[in-house]
Amino acid sequence: MTSELTLSAEEWRSFFAPYTDIVLVANNDEVDAEELASTFPETTLFIFFNKVYKVLRAPFRRPALLACRSGTMGANVVHRREVADVLGYFDPASFLGVVNVAIMATERFSPVEAFGGVPVRHLHLGQMILGYYPKDKFPTTGFGLCMWLQSLDL
Secondary structure, eight states: OOOTSSSSHHHHHHHHHTTTTEEOOOOOTTTOOHHHHHHHOOOOOEEEEEEETTTTTBBBBEEEEEEEEETEEEEEEHHOHHHHHHHTTTTTTTEEEEEEEEEEEOOOOOGGGGGSSSSSEEEOHHHHHTTTTTTTTTTOOHHHHHHHHHHHTT
């Protein structure tokens, strides 16, 4: 049994089942998210990361999740008071919510209320990363999500 904020692997598989493709959109100034979206079918889910303002210029109108990385004080977008700003880049009709991601043992999740009423799920990837990432380095959220999505065997 899982809490409402944490899904089991099977629940995540069911969540992702309607999508033929999952695209992780890097926060790179050279990414044109609209052009990228035009190259994938309507059944694609796009996963963005904290600083969506680096890649989105207008509300994104395709199915999307926002992966918000946590730090020692909770989700970085919450700590930096950017929640309203980053959520404004998504069309509420197609936005599926926030995945608050923690990887390191010291990272803490933010409360659901901090995300402005959108659906929130917590995902701790620390155990999965052990043995795959150098111990003296800080794993990226994208790396963690790639490993996790692969482990779901979608």
